[in-house]
Amino acid sequence: MAYTTIPKSSDYFNTKLYTGNATQGKAVTSGFATDFVWIKNRGSTDDHVLFDKIRGGTKYLYSNQTAAEATYSSQDVTFESTGVNVGSYTSINQNSGNIASWHWLANGAGVANTDGSISSTVSASATSGFSIVSYTGTGANATIGHGLGSVPKMIITKSTGAVAGWGVYHQSLGNTNALFLEESTATSANSVYWNNTSPTSSVFSVGSAGAMNNTNGMIAYCFAEKQGYSKFGTYTGNGNADGPFVYTGFKPAFVILKGSTIAESWWMYDNKRDPYNVTSHGLNPNTNGAEVNYPNTNQMNVDLLSNGFKLTASDGAVNGSGQTYIYMAFAEEPLVGDNPATAR
Numbered sequence: 001m002a003y004t005t006i007p008k009s010s011d012y013f014n015t016k017l018y019t020g021n022a023t024q025g026k027a028v029t030s031g032f033a034t035d036f037v038w039i040k041n042r043g044s045t046d047d048h049v050l051f052d053k054i055r056g057g058t059k060y061l062y063s064n065q066t067a068a069e070a071t072y073s074s075q076d077v078t079f080e081s082t083g084v085n086v087g088s089y090t091s092i093n094q095n096s097g098n099i100a101s102w103h104w105l106a107n108g109a110g111v112a113n114t115d116g117s118i119s120s121t122v123s124a125s126a127t128s129g130f131s132i133v134s135y136t137g138t139g140a141n142a143t144i145g146h147g148l149g150s151v152p153k154m155i156i157t158k159s160t161g162a163v164a165g166w167g168v169y170h171q172s173l174g175n176t177n178a179l180f181l182e183e184s185t186a187t188s189a190n191s192v193y194w195n196n197t198s199p200t201s202s203v204f205s206v207g208s209a210g211a212m213n214n215t216n217g218m219i220a221y222c223f224a225e226k227q228g229y230s231k232f233g234t235y236t237g238n239g240n241a242d243g244p245f246v247y248t249g250f251k252p253a254f255v256i257l258k259g260s261t262i263a264e265s266w267w268m269y270d271n272k273r274d275p276y277n278v279t280s281h282g283l284n285p286n287t288n289g290a291e292v293n294y295p296n297t298n299q300m301n302v303d304l305l306s307n308g309f310k311l312t313a314s315d316g317a318v319n320g321s322g323q324t325y326i327y328m329a330f331a332e333e334p335l336v337g338d339n340p341a342t343a344r
Contacts, residue, residue, distance in 0.1 A: 005127060006229040009331040012105045012128035013229075015254055015272040022088050022095035024074065030083035035106035035123055036132055036221065037077060037084050038063070039091070040283055042098045042273070042291040046091035048283075051077045054110045054123055054134045055219060057084075061158055063181050063285045069160035069217070100273060100283070100291075102254060106132050115145030116203040122147035129224030134160075137213040141195045143203040150224040152199045153232035154328055156181060157206070161216025167209065169194055170326045172234040172260070179258060179326070180211065182286050187260045223328065231329045234260070235311075239321030243311025250331035252304045256285070261324045264317040269302050271332050277303040278312060304332075 006012060014030045020041075030037075035053040040046070047062040057077040059069050075089035083103065086092045092099065106123040110132065113122040118138060124131035124147030131147045137159070146152060155169040166181030173179070178193040179186075193212055197205035204222065206213040225232055231248040237259075238244055254270045265284040273281040273291070278301045281293050294300050294313075301312045309329070311319040318325065 006226060006331075009229050009250070009253065009333065012125065012130070013253065013330045014103050015270045016083070016101045016103060017272050018099050018101065020090075020093040020095055020097035020099050022090070022093055024088045025078070025085045026093050027080070027085050028083050028101055030101075030103035032083075032103070032105045033081050033108075034079055034084050034103040035108065036104040036130075038102045039086070040100050040291075041091050041094055042100055042283070044090070044094065044097065044290055045288045046094070047288045048285055049075065049091050051084075052123075052132045052219065052221075053079050053106070053108060054121055054132050055160065059160070061160070061219070063166065064288050066163050066165050066182055068162050100270070102270070104128075104130050106130055110134065113145035113147050115147075116143035118142045118144050120144050120146075124148055126150070127226075129226045129230060131222045133220040133222060135218050135220070137206075137215055137218050139208050139213060139215045141205070141207055142213060143205050144220070145203050146199070146220070146222045148222060148224045149201055151201050152204060152222040153225045154223040155199065155204055155220055157212045157218060157220045159210060159214050159216050160219050162210065162214050164210035164214055167193060167211035169199070169204070170260075171232060172326055174198075175205070178209075178211075179260065181266065184263050184265045184286055186263050229331045232327070234324055234326050237311070237316070237319040237321055237323045237325060239314055239316070239319060241312055241314045243313060243319045245305075245308060245310045246327065247308040248329050248331075249307060251306050251333045252309050252329045253332035254330045255302065255304070255309055256328045257302075257318050257325055258327075259317065259320065259323050259325050262316055262320050264320075267300060267318055269304070271304055274304075279304050
């Protein structure tokens with residue numbers, strides 16, 4: 001097995017937990033210049049709030065809503081060289097609130113890209129396989145440059161200027177199908193999503209669906225797979241607490257799961273909210289619900305292992321018998337290389 005090109009995953013992705021203080025400008029240190037941050041107040045029914053450096057720190061979107069981008073001066077972040085500073089709003093900085101944040105490195109505020117039929121502004125890290133892509137849709141079949149230099153395996157799109165869903169492309173679903181981040185529905189098929197065309201190393205394709213390409217501002221988060229750092233795959237559930245093992249080639253730091261053949265919520269897990277197995281604290285990107293914890297019931301539990309993750313839950317939300325699930329995973333440590341993974 002070849003060594004990963006990313007010996008230290010936390011230089012590109014990191015989960016940070018913090019206690020809010022309701023004070024403008026609270027520092028949340030990721031260890032790098034965060035370009036995209038996803039924040040959830042774990043103990044409340046506040047929305048999931050997403051910011052990125054291209055749109056700017058006063059512009060936010062909710063993963064659990066179809067609402068257009070909004071601006072609110074106290075619900076803001078400033079992007080710093082070692083993370084972000086957060087504003088005073090309760091959803092990102094409630095006094096004494098237990099808050100989770102997930103940080104990705106891209107490449108700053110973005111540069112012009114003319115690879116597609118629609119010009120875009122792109123902040124891309126080819127090394128880690130992540131890019132933030134801003135474009136103005138046309139409502140007609142088109143291509144958009146993503147700047148990665150490799151093929152994206154997962155793409156999440158959202159209209160910033162109109163009410164529309166969060167379109168999700170995943171390699172295992174194919175180029176006719178989509179999931180929606182704000183919904184619990186199973187996969188749906190329609191050529192208007194991705195124009196029945198798979199991404200290439202330079203562009204991704206969109207049809208006329210509002211979640212991917214309406215005539216307003218759009219944002220896309222694109223992820224290519226990097227050995228030892230990220231993985232975007234699928235597994236089949238067995239409906240048993242002794243569930244399937246999913247090999248990633250690294251110790252996962254962060255995993256999102258979604259049933260593609262069953263109407264169930266999305267689920268988020270990480271190694272900071274649960275430093276040891278079982279990993280039982282879950283959040284749902286498609287709802288504003290507070291964090292749930294099932295430590296002893298085998299309902300939603302996952303074990304994060306040195307080379308992948310194992311379902312230890314029998315519930316159909318993550319392990320229904322014969323059901324198919326997609327996942328995205330980012331590494332705590334690679335299985336091989338300068339910092340090999342160890343068991344939890």
